[in-house]
Amino acid sequence: MAQLQVNIGNLQLQNPVMTASGTFGYGFEFADLVDLDRLGGIIVKGTTLNPREGNDYPRMAETAQGMLNCVGLQNKGVDYFCTYIYNAVKNLKTNVLVNVSGSSPEDYAECAARIAELDNIPGIELNISCPNVKDGGMSFGTSCTAAASVVKAVRQRYPKTLIVKLSPNVTDITEIARAVEAEGADSVSLINTLMGMSIDIERRCSRLSIGTGGLSGPCIKPVALRMVWQVAKAVKIPVIGLGGISNATDALEFLMAGATAIQIGTANFLDPAVTMKVIDGINTWLDAHGVKDIHDIIGTI
């Protein structure tokens, strides 16, 4: 049994396997199928200051080895989370982090400040990379100035671990990573979905209600892996890698590319118990290769 513990800022993870926002609900939806306490962390669904209805149906299209979605940050708002959801997740023995989104730096900061008051939420993941909303979302993640402005506003009001989730829909992701690092982010997670499209040729229209959506799943893994590798070399803060990770081999690739932790997203839909298999698989591989501490493989490429 190798040493699997890693740190993200002040946050200790018992192993590097987390669940990606929007693919694992609040965790309890998977309680029958997964031992939630074994996870390195759970990043709950994107939360905004005010409730959002999201986009119209259809919001999803299956693609080759992946899927597109344009959910559009449907959620009941931060107050609903604090009043109702928090009680259901606060006693889990894993780290429960909240993914925070907004349409202005002030929105992000206010939402973060309310979550800061919850004792058992040790960190947030700032979503400046949602491709499916008109106001805010990805527009903050595609320029260094905008990204910096959001992180600056949140950092002033949020003292705990601050992770910033980056968009791959940019020319140079390392510039954005450096900009948010300079404003005090404790970590960056990447990648969010890649903007894509799918057309139904019989009906002659897009398969998604807003025309475009975010692509996820194994088809985006090589792109995500390359970006994690680039960013890990560009910043000093820990990088959390995600994008198409479906098994322990994928996870190990991201760790070697420089990720200190990883998130599993779309793969939870295919195999709701995949997280447990990835934790076990990483451990088995490390043992089989005589690696005593997971840090001995992180960033070795």
Next chain:
Amino acid sequence: MKHLKDLQVRAVELLRPGYAVLRLTDEEVFPEMQPGQFVEIRVDGSPETFLRRPISINFVDRDTNELWLLVHAVGKGTEILTKMRAGDKLNCLYPLGQGFSMPSEPNQRLLLIGGGVGTAPLLYFGKLLRDAGHEPVFLLGGKTEGDILQRELFEKYGRLCCTTEDGSLDTKGFVTNHSILEEDFHAIYTCGPKPMMKAVAAFAKKHKIYCEASLENMMACGLGVCLCCVEKTVQGNRCVCMEGPVFDVNDLDW
């Protein structure tokens, strides 16, 4: 309690080209399952099939410990499912969603309206209603006689009425054209194409009859976390996979 298991295919019954009943079994006794709940099946062997396929529960045979799924081959994933063979394994996540609600009053006369492959969950529901002492009446619609599947099974549990668009069986036209609708029912339950369910819901609302409809929006997770399968309701967008697939039609924004 949700289960994630490899279930064994005991038999595949081809009802007509493109339509098959998969009879699945397991070493353990199947858990309690509500009629209207569904199973998310992993489909291997097709690069075009990425996500699980949601298939409603057609029947649960407690004597033989069989779970029946009626599959219509509409795409690659469902096509592979209809071509499964006895002895094959299928990775299944079940039972999911909220099914039809059993009437709280005894001795109710109930109309179960299905269209196309949407008739599937009504068979098991009809059996449970009959076992509980109610009187289910089935009204099934299709384009032609061959579209009305499992007729001899439905007849075991209640009176069967049919409509066909070409008039090849029973009343010609749509389900809403059948004279059975002139009779009195305590509640109506429906599953099938959305235009049909909307017409049934409108009829039920007009006559102030309680009505539930089972939706089949496209899904990814089946667990209420991806929020892809939403339907507009009076309380905003709600997940069909977790809060449905069965809804009281008065809650839907139809």
